[in-house]
Amino acid sequence: MSSHRTSRVLATLLAVSLVGACKPGASTPPVVAAPAAVVAPVLPQGSGCGPSIARTQAVVDSDVTTGNLNAPVGERFSADLRRASEACGSGNEREALSLLAAAKARYGYR
Numbered sequence: 001m002s003s004h005r006t007s008r009v010l011a012t013l014l015a016v017s018l019v020g021a022c023k024p025g026a027s028t029p030p031v032v033a034a035p036a037a038v039v040a041p042v043l044p045q046g047s048g049c050g051p052s053i054a055r056t057q058a059v060v061d062s063d064v065t066t067g068n069l070n071a072p073v074g075e076r077f078s079a080d081l082r083r084a085s086e087a088c089g090s091g092n093e094r095e096a097l098s099l100l101a102a103a104k105a106r107y108g109y110r
Contacts, residue, residue, distance in 0.1 A: 049088035049096035056100060056109065057081050069107075077107050 041062040044054040057078065064074035080103035088096035104110065 049093045053081055053085050053100055
């Protein structure tokens with residue numbers, strides 16, 4: 001066999017094997033859709049009880065939206081945060097921050 005013919009045979013065999021590799025077989029796993037992109041919540045800036053409570057509420061809302069926290073737990077957490085926010089609005093920063101810390105600890109947030 002000439003080297004030219006040998007090269008053609010090898011090229012043909014290579015092409016056939018590559019085409020065969022592209023065909024889906026019975027054991028090909030199903031295509032799974034990629035999850036939607038998760039957008040990080042916009043967290044309020046600043047110090048003091050108001051922004052601290054608002055940041056925590058933004059995280060809770062995001063966690064409920066993404067399914068990392070179930071809605072009923074999110075509602076209870078938000079109710080606790082509303083109580084902290086009311087204390088903050090009344091000028092009781094120490095009480096508000098204490099209520100915030102208690103709520104975060106209760107639901108496993110830092």
